[in-house]
Amino acid sequence: MMIVMQSDATQEQISTVISRVETSGLTVHLSRGAERTAIGIVGDIRSIQPDQFNHLPGIAQVTPISRPYKLASREFIAEDSHFAINGLSIGGPNIIVMAGPCSVESRAQLLETAHAVREAGGHALRGGAFKPRTSPYAFQGLGEYGLELLAEARAQTGLSVVTEVMSADQIPVVTQYADVLQIGARNMQNYSLLHAVGESQYPVLLKRGMSATIQELLMAAEYVLSHGNRRVMLCERGIRTFETATRNTTDINAVPVLKSLTHLPVILDPSHSTGHWAYVTAIARAGIAAGADGLIVEVHPHPEEAMSDGGQSLKPERFAQLVRQVSAVAEAVGRQLAPQPMHPTAVNGTTAVHD
């Protein structure tokens, strides 16, 4: 249920509504937009009745929200959500590009990649320190040392750090170093983890499960949102179908469908959604043409030596080409790439030297 206040409602009127709701044992989520203030009510709605509110002063409208996800819905928040990470605005009119290696493998590999991403025009650095691997015998990531390297790369380049968290007990250590917590596709319905990142209040990049419906993705986001964490990005990374020419099938339809159903930013991962570097740039262009708010791309200086996902990683020069082409498409659809974050050298007045 949602209560929309009149545009001239006073703070006192809003508070009265909130306390009335909370008295019924329900939870309130407040959305203050430029044009209206909406009060979302979640919990067992059967314990209250809409007409309790109709006579209160300052209320414009009391409406049910028909979808099973409430806080994630466009019905609750009509305008696009946007939020800043280290000064980088996500979800606004500008497009962001996150890039980096599948796994953090070594200091040299990560720093070389980070500088290449920065130089090519990227906005954030991705890299896995804790890796979910199909085989228990495969490389599982560098762990905390990988996180330290990511932080060092951020210090040198100004790029914010996006990295995966696989279980609730990793959150304290990961949040010491990272800016955005990535929930991987295999954990999209790991509700204990969703609950924990919801409480963490750190920005979240939530990847769609490989056979999750769009509605299930939104319900997973609702888990995070319902614990008070509003900074959630949704990521289409390909779904599993019968087609074997590509690793996954990019559900490009999901981009406009999500943009119509939710106010949350939508990111496309063309590396996992195709699984072949040769198709990544074309699908990156398609994603922006379809309306995505950003990209997350695998880049590796020496893909043939990568410990994971080499086949879908772009070399730095191809990534630079991707950024140029994506920029052109962004302009064709009336948008543009976000300005890059301030370079640390610009901030502290010294020249960063890397290896």
Next chain:
Amino acid sequence: MMIVMQSDATQEQISTVISRVETSGLTVHLSRGAERTAIGIVGDIRSIQPDQFNHLPGIAQVTPISRPYKLASREFIAEDSHFAINGLSIGGPNIIVMAGPCSVESRAQLLETAHAVREAGGHALRGGAFKPRTSPYAFQGLGEYGLELLAEARAQTGLSVVTEVMSADQIPVVTQYADVLQIGARNMQNYSLLHAVGESQYPVLLKRGMSATIQELLMAAEYVLSHGNRRVMLCERGIRTFETATRNTTDINAVPVLKSLTHLPVILDPSHSTGHWAYVTAIARAGIAAGADGLIVEVHPHPEEAMSDGGQSLKPERFAQLVRQVSAVAEAVGRQLAPQPMHPTAVNGTTAVHD
């Protein structure tokens, strides 16, 4: 197997190779490119041996073609195929847009749509006269009268006509009126029909089956090509997956995959691949951004009254918007919309009057 001739090979040398192949009971397909002449050999290759040819004069190379499709492969023809239909070039650098109603329903409906497609910038008119319908009790199309109306619309607008043919015995009547024979998704593996359109020598728009792999689509094209018909366009129209938010899942990956595997033009059908008009324009933009050579779009002046597929049909003004946006994206990827065909009024010096 493929024999590539030296660039200065004489006609006589080429003829010698061909007659040697035909003596072995095999079939020859000749591809004369700007830079090389290739002789494709199909049939039971075991009956000849490569070294029979190595010593013949004028031969540069004898190579196997590793893929199960031969004539459709980039190995056989390295450059993009292109061909003209009534002066409209398909498969070249320019993008074409085909549009029109799912079914031809009446003279007024069709002519109104055709003029709208023309005015919005479209290049060809699509419309079904023979309709494959899931139910035997549903409207099955106007048949030959529908074809007559399509021809009348072409006379008024200059737009070439694309229409579906459902069985070999319809080919004679359909080719009296139409310019391009569409093979529907449900008939992609109707080999009797593929054989027959192959022999017809009319341009073919071959739609991917709803659960056909990309390789199966290319094998279906090979059926048409192997009967000597080289004018084949491939059409991605969405595949069937678990996702129910859209009617089908647009396999956008198929666009760059097909462009790398085959020289045939690739068309995207965003109407069937999404099933909802609200997503058609975004996916049309994505298709061009991904590298498609054209679009086929459902347009209806009054979608709410359409006898089939109303929910996925665009109104004329939204279609005009689609054409404008697609044009901008085409330019961003270094291409442009094809020039529209000459208007009949310009040709015959009189003013066409419609209804």
Next chain:
Amino acid sequence: MMIVMQSDATQEQISTVISRVETSGLTVHLSRGAERTAIGIVGDIRSIQPDQFNHLPGIAQVTPISRPYKLASREFIAEDSHFAINGLSIGGPNIIVMAGPCSVESRAQLLETAHAVREAGGHALRGGAFKPRTSPYAFQGLGEYGLELLAEARAQTGLSVVTEVMSADQIPVVTQYADVLQIGARNMQNYSLLHAVGESQYPVLLKRGMSATIQELLMAAEYVLSHGNRRVMLCERGIRTFETATRNTTDINAVPVLKSLTHLPVILDPSHSTGHWAYVTAIARAGIAAGADGLIVEVHPHPEEAMSDGGQSLKPERFAQLVRQVSAVAEAVGRQLAPQPMHPTAVNGTTAVHD
């Protein structure tokens, strides 16, 4: 719409209803069951109104049929449909087993297989004379000579012949030799072909398309039924999914779902639905346990030499084991294998000699 007559309705009362319906331009399908006579009405139902009939004498009930398939539905015919082919009853309490090679390859191969199928307890012989092949260069079947061999095998063994028909123009020649017309998975929505086999009045084995829903299979059956041909068997042959360990995924759920939605006999094809001989017997047992009315199984005396589908063909001795195991499962679910057809030697008093 369906009109159920009173149990004591006279022929004259029935005729009155029928002529009233036909006067409205609609088509009547009469179902005389042991307990009731039902008159199905198909066509554009909007042209009549139920209350035109309510006052006519002899009518028990006028009811809409809510499903898009009418004649195929349990609502229209509540009891299981059954019919005889050369004395073999299909769709009744007994289980039938059809078996034979994917393709008819030679006289020796076919006759050896046919005798092995007969000796192992099979009821009908399957074998392809016209083969739908993914590649235009692959073996396309022996054509009419293959049909002649099938007829010869029937003469020697008494087994009825099931073979595929790929287009309407093959029906005259195929029906000279075969007892059951098989519609392959790729042609399940080839409406021209469905129409033609409907008019042929020959028994039909309709295979589910590899990505057809259960409802689409029933709609395809409706095409055949609506042309007056009631002798239709439905065949589950596996659907296409993401799983690659098997060629297809046997949709075993389809067996009880179909048995609840339709009165038509349900056959399982464990050879195509698994694609590996090692799994065929287990899935055959599962099919009968789930309620299927019969099986169609690929058997080849020398699978390693088969021109198609060798990997999924059983050798004769393994097929004999399958029949024994299936028979045991049939008894566990209160059914049994049908008696084998009379042997020709028993009929004509001579000893058949094969090869």
Next chain:
Amino acid sequence: MMIVMQSDATQEQISTVISRVETSGLTVHLSRGAERTAIGIVGDIRSIQPDQFNHLPGIAQVTPISRPYKLASREFIAEDSHFAINGLSIGGPNIIVMAGPCSVESRAQLLETAHAVREAGGHALRGGAFKPRTSPYAFQGLGEYGLELLAEARAQTGLSVVTEVMSADQIPVVTQYADVLQIGARNMQNYSLLHAVGESQYPVLLKRGMSATIQELLMAAEYVLSHGNRRVMLCERGIRTFETATRNTTDINAVPVLKSLTHLPVILDPSHSTGHWAYVTAIARAGIAAGADGLIVEVHPHPEEAMSDGGQSLKPERFAQLVRQVSAVAEAVGRQLAPQPMHPTAVNGTTAVHD
């Protein structure tokens, strides 16, 4: 890699091999079968070479294991794995039936169900105390109180308790009450959880993810096995496909495929794999006919009032019918239902009183 010892190898010879492996930093898994002792070696195999071992006394064979899963493979353990839970043997020749409600809802509901399961012939009680729910607003289970009720039901009926564990931190509390830890489909690739249940050494029922391949299921099992926990059951519970007539598609092929690839017991869940009570019994029969070692079935005394999954739950009398029918099919395939566990009343000589 796997080292198979000669049948008369001494303990000392075995120990020598083991210490040699461990010196190389690899891990040893010992399998002592009736006929042979095999030593599985896991870890980065590149650090040792097979010929280091060839000359050691007592070794019969050194072989690579070609599949990515080692401990789960039939190559490593050729005979079926079996193990006992409270005297109930799982994975041997006998079939087991686990049943109970989706969620533990109340004391009365659970005890009524448990007694009904016991009386109908079931062997273990399933019931969720911690429930993974798509919506954060849906009933999330009774938590520890639900576990207490499960333990009480076991005390009254002798049925072992199977219940889901959703995260590593729930393991201590769940193992105070439960006999088998269920990993739900959504957590099949939650590697932190797999690691933790592997270390717990409690029997595990591992459900296949809704779009996991058979190989991925085996890799998930390998995670548990590689931490030393050998008591793992695999559960087919339906996969996600395009078919919407049922909630999921039962991948019945997975039963014989798993039985050929792995030695682990295979359980079928016909409730989730169909989603409709009307189809559960048919698919349960099919599962046993295909070779499954057991079933897990949802039973609820009043499905129409269930807080979750009511539509797929059987009433007790239908469950009793399922057990009878499954028993008949088991005998048809040469197996039988396991004897029920000893009743507590028989053990302690008093009469249990419930509710």
